Amino acid sequence: VSRFLREPDRVSPATAERIQEAISETGYVRNHQAGQLASGYSRVIAALVPSVGTAIFAETIEGLSQALQGSGFELMLGVTGYSMEREEAQLRAFVGWAPAAVIVTGSHRTAGAHKVLDGLREGGTPVLEIWDSGTRRAREGLARIGFSHAAVGKAMARHLADQGHQRLLYADSGVLEDFRAHERGQAFAAEAERLGCRCKVVTAPTGDPFEAGEAVYRLLSTPAYRLHTGLAFANDHLACGLLLAARRDGRRIPQELSLVGFGNFPVGAHLEPGLTTIDPPRQAIGRVAAEAALQAIAARAPAQSHALDWQLVVRGTSRVPRS
Amino acid sequence: VSRFLREPDRVSPATAERIQEAISETGYVRNHQAGQLASGYSRVIAALVPSVGTAIFAETIEGLSQALQGSGFELMLGVTGYSMEREEAQLRAFVGWAPAAVIVTGSHRTAGAHKVLDGLREGGTPVLEIWDSGTRRAREGLARIGFSHAAVGKAMARHLADQGHQRLLYADSGVLEDFRAHERGQAFAAEAERLGCRCKVVTAPTGDPFEAGEAVYRLLSTPAYRLHTGLAFANDHLACGLLLAARRDGRRIPQELSLVGFGNFPVGAHLEPGLTTIDPPRQAIGRVAAEAALQAIAARAPAQSHALDWQLVVRGTSRVPRS
DNA sequence: TTGAAAGCGCTAACAG
DNA sequence: CTGTTAGCGCTTTCAA
Numbered sequence: 001v002s003r004f005l006r007e008p009d010r011v012s013p014a015t016a017e018r019i020q021e022a023i024s025e026t027g028y029v030r031n032h033q034a035g036q037l038a039s040g041y042s043r044v045i046a047a048l049v050p051s052v053g054t055a056i057f058a059e060t061i062e063g064l065s066q067a068l069q070g071s072g073f074e075l076m077l078g079v080t081g082y083s084m085e086r087e088e089a090q091l092r093a094f095v096g097w098a099p100a101a102v103i104v105t106g107s108h109r110t111a112g113a114h115k116v117l118d119g120l121r122e123g124g125t126p127v128l129e130i131w132d133s134g135t136r137r138a139r140e141g142l143a144r145i146g147f148s149h150a151a152v153g154k155a156m157a158r159h160l161a162d163q164g165h166q167r168l169l170y171a172d173s174g175v176l177e178d179f180r181a182h183e184r185g186q187a188f189a190a191e192a193e194r195l196g197c198r199c200k201v202v203t204a205p206t207g208d209p210f211e212a213g214e215a216v217y218r219l220l221s222t223p224a225y226r227l228h229t230g231l232a233f234a235n236d237h238l239a240c241g242l243l244l245a246a247r248r249d250g251r252r253i254p255q256e257l258s259l260v261g262f263g264n265f266p267v268g269a270h271l272e273p274g275l276t277t278i279d280p281p282r283q284a285i286g287r288v289a290a291e292a293a294l295q296a297i298a299a300r301a302p303a304q305s306h307a308l309d310w311q312l313v314v315r316g317t318s319r320v321p322r323s
Numbered sequence: 324v325s326r327f328l329r330e331p332d333r334v335s336p337a338t339a340e341r342i343q344e345a346i347s348e349t350g351y352v353r354n355h356q357a358g359q360l361a362s363g364y365s366r367v368i369a370a371l372v373p374s375v376g377t378a379i380f381a382e383t384i385e386g387l388s389q390a391l392q393g394s395g396f397e398l399m400l401g402v403t404g405y406s407m408e409r410e411e412a413q414l415r416a417f418v419g420w421a422p423a424a425v426i427v428t429g430s431h432r433t434a435g436a437h438k439v440l441d442g443l444r445e446g447g448t449p450v451l452e453i454w455d456s457g458t459r460r461a462r463e464g465l466a467r468i469g470f471s472h473a474a475v476g477k478a479m480a481r482h483l484a485d486q487g488h489q490r491l492l493y494a495d496s497g498v499l500e501d502f503r504a505h506e507r508g509q510a511f512a513a514e515a516e517r518l519g520c521r522c523k524v525v526t527a528p529t530g531d532p533f534e535a536g537e538a539v540y541r542l543l544s545t546p547a548y549r550l551h552t553g554l555a556f557a558n559d560h561l562a563c564g565l566l567l568a569a570r571r572d573g574r575r576i577p578q579e580l581s582l583v584g585f586g587n588f589p590v591g592a593h594l595e596p597g598l599t600t601i602d603p604p605r606q607a608i609g610r611v612a613a614e615a616a617l618q619a620i621a622a623r624a625p626a627q628s629h630a631l632d633w634q635l636v637v638r639g640t641s642r643v644p645r646s
Numbered sequence: 647t648t649g650a651a652a653g654c655g656c657t658a659a660c661a662g
Numbered sequence: 663c664t665g666t667t668a669g670c671g672c673t674t675t676c677a678a
Contacts, residue, residue, distance in 0.1 A: 002657060003664085012663060027442065032419045033356040033365075034655035037670045042356075044399075052375060053385045053606070059376040061384075065402035069409070074420065076367075077400040079388035086392070096355045097397065119350065210593040237589065244593050266560065267590045270533040270567050283376070325673060326648085335647060357671035360654050 005030060036098070045073050045293055046099040048090055050082040050106075050177065055265055056235070056282060057105070060130065063286025064103070071294055073100060080105075082177040088113040095119075101126040101293035101303070107144075108179045117142075126296035126303040130289050131180060133307050143296070143303035145289040147310050149180045152278050153187030155312055156232040156260045159276070161195045163258055163319055165230025168192045168199045171216045171242070173234035174206035181234035184262065188232055200228060204238055213241020217249070220257075229257055236261035236268045236277055243271055243317060259317035273316020281308040328353060359421070368396050368616055369422035371413055373405040373429075373500065378588055379558070379605060380428070383453065386609025387426070394617055396423060403428075405500040411436040418442075424449040424616035424626070430467075431502045440465075449619035449626040453612050454503060456630045466619070466626035468612040470633050472503045475601050476510030478635055479555040479583045482599070484518045486581055486642055488553030491515045491522045494539045494565070496557035497529035504557035507585065511555055523551060527561055536564020540572070543580075552580055559584035559591045559600055566594055566640060582640035596639020604631040 004011045004019045011019070022028070036042050047064060049057040061077065068075055076097065078090035088110045094102065095116060102120055107129050109117075117127050121141045132146045153170075160168055170188045173181040185201050192199035202219060204212040216238065219225055233239040239261030243253065251257055253273055261268055261277035268275030288306050296303035314320055327334045327342045334342070345351070359365050370387060372380040384400065391398055399422065401413035411433045417425065418439060425443055430452050432440075440450050444464045455469045476493075483491055493511045496504035508524050515522035525542060527535040539561065542548055556562040562584030566576065574580055576596055584591055584600035591598030611629050619626035637643055 002655095006657085010663075015664080030419050031360070031421060031655055033359050033421065034670090035657070036356050037354070037360055037672085038655075038657040040657090040670070051385065052388075053378070053382040055376070055378065055381075058378075058381040061400070062374065062376045062402055062404075065375075065400065066404070070412070072416075074416065075400050077384070077388065077398050079385055081389070089393070093395075093397065096353050098354060098356065208589060208592075210589055240590070241593060244595070248595065266531060266533055267563070269531075270537075270564060272567070272571065325671090329673085333647080338648080354671055357654090358673070360656085361671075361673040363654070363673090 042098045042100040043073050044076050044097055044099045045101045045103065045290070046076045046078070046094040046097065047103040048078045048080055048087055048094075048105060050080050052077075052079055056263055056280075057131075059282040060286035060289075063283040063288075064290045065286075067287045067290030067294075071290075073294065073297075082175050084108070084110045084113070084177060088116070091116045099125065100297045101128065103128045103130055103289050103293065105130055106132045106179055108177070121302070124300065126293055126301075128289050128293055128303050130285050133305065141302035143292055144305045145285055145292060145308065147280065147308050149183040150187035152262070152280075152310060153184035153189075153232075154191040156184070156262075156278065157188045157191035157195065157197070157199070159260060159312060159314075159318060160230030160232065160258055161192065161197050163230070163254075165258060166197055167228040168197050168230040168232065169220070169225065169228040170199070170201045171213075171231065171233045171238055172201055172203045173238075174204045174212060178234065181262075184232075185234070197230070198228075200225065204234065209235065209237035210241035210244070213238040213243070214245040217242045217245040231257060232260045233262060236263040236265040236275060239275055239277070239317075240265075240267055240271060243275060247272075254316065254318050258319070260312075261317075264311075264313055269315065276315045276318040277313050279311040279313050281310060284308055365421045365423040366396050367399050367420055367422045368424045368426065368613070369399045369401070369417040369420065370426040371401045371403055371410055371417075371428060373403050375400075375402055379586055379603075380454075382605040383609035383612075386606040386611075387613045388609075390610045390613030390617075394613075396617065396620075405498050407431070407433045407436070407500060411439070414439045422448065423620045424451065426451045426453055426612050426616065428453055429455045429502055431500070444625070447623065449616055449624075451612050451616055451626050453608050456628065464625035466615055467628045468608055468615060468631065470603065470631050472506040473510035475585070475603075475633060476507035476512075476555075477514040479507070479585075479601065480511045480514035480518065480520070480522070482583060482635060482637075482641065483553030483555065483581055484515065484520050486553070486577075488581060489520055490551040491520050491553040491555065492543070492548065492551040493522070493524045494536075494554065494556045494561055495524055495526045496561075497527045497535060501557065504585075507555075508557070520553070521551075523548065527557065532558065532560035533564035533567070536561040536566070537568040540565045540568040554580060555583045556585060559586040559588040559598060562598055562600070562640075563588075563590055563594060566598060570595075577639065577641050581642070583635075584640075587634075587636055592638065599638045599641040600636050602634040602636050604633060607631055 264279035587602035
C-alpha cells in the first residue's frame with residue numbers, strides 16, 4: 001500500500017485497483033507524521049513574519065501559500081509582532097517539527113535565534129531570509145530573497161533631489177524593529193548628503209499610521225522643519241496621512257511639498273494627487289521563496305538567493321524627474 | 324527523559340539535573356512528530372482562509388497566531404483564494420496531518436469538503452467555522468465564531484433609511500465566493516423593502532477595489548440609479564473608491580449621497596468626510612477561535628460557538644440617525 | 647522514582 | 663512485481 005501511495009506505477013494495475021478500492025471503502029487517510037518519522041523527510045515549511053495585519057507581509061504569505069499549493073508541503077506560520085524575543089521563541093518551537101525549510105524575515109535577530117538557524121543549516125535544513133538582500137555577504141547556505149533597502153532609500157533621495165528639493169526629510173517607522181524601514185532611511189540620508197542636500201530623519205509615532213502621518217505634518221510646521229520640502233516615508237500609510245493633513249491645510253502638492261511613500265498600497269493611487277511610491281515585490285517574495293525552498297529541498301542543497309525588482313511609481317505627489 | 328520533558332516534577336531533582344545537562348550538551352531537540360505518532364495527540368491547528376492579502380482576514384490570522392503563542396500548538400495555514408475547489412483540496416491535505424482542530428471560514432463549501440469536515444468531527448476533531456454565525460442551526464459539534472451578516476445588512480439599511488433615504492443601493496462584492504458580502508446584501512435589500520424603501524443590488528467589478536468603487540459611481544450616474552442616494556458597500560475599499568470619485572465630481576456628501584462601508588479599514592477614518600462603516604471583530608474572531616479550539620482540545624469535546632460584537636461606526640459620510 | 651519494552655503508522659531495504 | 667521486516671523517536675504501561 002505504501003508503495004502504491006508514493007509511486008503508483010510500481011505496482012501492477014490489478015493491485016493498484018484493489019488498493020484504491022480498499023482505500024475508498026475504509027476511508028483510509030495517510031498519516032504524514034508517521035511517514036515523516038520513518039523517512040526522515042519533513043513536509044512542513046515554517047515561515048516567520050513580523051506581522052500580517054498590515055498589508056505588507058500579508059501578500060507575501062499569500063504568495064508563499066499559493067506556491068506551496070499541491071507541492072505536498074504545508075505552511076506552518078508564525079507571527080512575531082516585530083518582537084525579536086517572540087521570533088526566537090517561535091523558532092525554537094518550530095525546530096521541534098523538523099521543518100523541511102525555514103523562512104524568516106530580514107536578517108536582524110537575537111543571538112539565540114541566529115544560533116538556532118545556524119544549527120538548522122548545519123543539519124542541512126535550507127534557511128531563507130526574505131524581504132532583504134543585505135549587502136553583507138550571506139553566510140554559507142543562507143539564501144536571501146528580497147531586494148536592497150539601501151538602494152530604495154537612495155532612489156527616494158535621488159528622486160526628490162532631482163526635482164530641486166534642497167532639504168529632505170525621511171519619516172521613519174516608529175516600530176523599533178522595522179529594521180528595513182530604518183535601513184532605507186539611513187541610505188536616504190546618506191544619499192541626500194552626497195547630493196548636497198540637507199537631510200533630517202524623524203521617527204513617526206506608533207499606532208494608527210495615518211494619524212502618525214498627520215503628526216509628522218504638524219512637526220513639519222515647526223521652525224526646525226519648515227524648509228524641508230522633499231519628504232520620504234517608511235510606508236504609504238504614513239505618507240497618506242501626511243498628504244491628507246497637508247491638503248486639508250491647503251498646501252499645494254507637489255509644488256510646495258513632494259512626497260514619496262513605500263509599499264504601493266492601493267489607497268495611494270486613488271488620493272488626489274496620487275502618491276508617488278516604491279512598489280516592492282510583495283507577493284513575488286513569497287512565491288520565489290517558496291520555489292527556492294522547494295528546489296533546495298529537492299536538491300538537498302542550500303537555497304539560492306534571489307534579488308527581486310522593485311519600482312519607483314511616480315504619481316502626482318512628485319513630478320517626473322527631468323531626465 | 325521523556326518523563327522529565329513532559330512532567331518535570333515526576334523525576335528526582337538529581338536526575339532532572341543530569342537530564343538538563345545532557346540536553347544542553349548534546350543540543351537535543353524533541354521531535355514532535357514522533358511524539359504525536361506515539362500519543363495520538365496532534366499539536367497542529369489547521370486554518371483555512373479565503374485570502375490574507377486583503378486586510379480583512381489578515382488580522383484574524385494575527386489573532387489566531389497570537390492566541391496560539393506558547394500554547395504548544397502550531398498554526399498550519401492554507402489560503403484558498405476564495406476557491407471552493409482549493410478549499411477542499413487543502414482540507415484533504417490537512418487531514419493527513421491529523422490536526423488537533425480545524426478552522427475554516429464561513430459555511431459554504433463543496434459537498435466533498437463538508438464530507439471531510441463531517442469525518443473529522445466524527446473522529447472527535449473540533450471543527451470551527453469563523454466569520455459567520457449563520458442562522459441555520461450549526462450541526463452537532465460544529466462551532467461558529469463570528470457574527471450575523473444578516474444583522475449587519477439590516478443595520479446598514481436601517482441606518483440609511485433613518486436618514487430619510489428612500490432609494491437604497493447595495494454594491495456587492497464581485498468576488499463570487501464572498502458569500503458573507505452577499506448575505507449582507509440580501510439582508511440589506513430585505514430590510515430596505517420592509518422599511519418601505521426601494522432597493523437595488525449591484526455587483527461591483529473585481530480587481531482593484533477602489534477602481535471598482537469608481538465604476539459603481541459611474542453606474543450611479545445612469546438614469547436607472549440616479550435616484551438611489553443611500554449606499555451600502557460590501558467593503559470599505561469599494562466605498563472609498565466611490566467616495567473619492569464622487570468628491571472629485573463635486574457631489575456633496577452626506578447631503579446628496581450617504582455611504583456605509585464594511586470592515587472599518589484605517590483609510591476610511593481619514594478621508595474627508597470620514598467613512599461610516601461597520602467595524603467587525605476581525606482580530607477577536609481569530610483570538611476567540613484559537614481559544615475555543617484549545618479549550619475543546621483540552622476538554623476532548625466539541626468547540627463552543629461564540630457570537631461576537633460588531634459596531635456601526637458613524638462618520639461623516641452619513642449623519643447620525645435621529646433617535 | 648526509575649528502567650524496560652511494546653508499539654504508534656509509516657518507509658525503505660531486502661528477499662522472494 | 664510483491665511480501666516481509668526493522669526501525670524512525672517518542673509515549674505509555676508495567677515491573678522493579
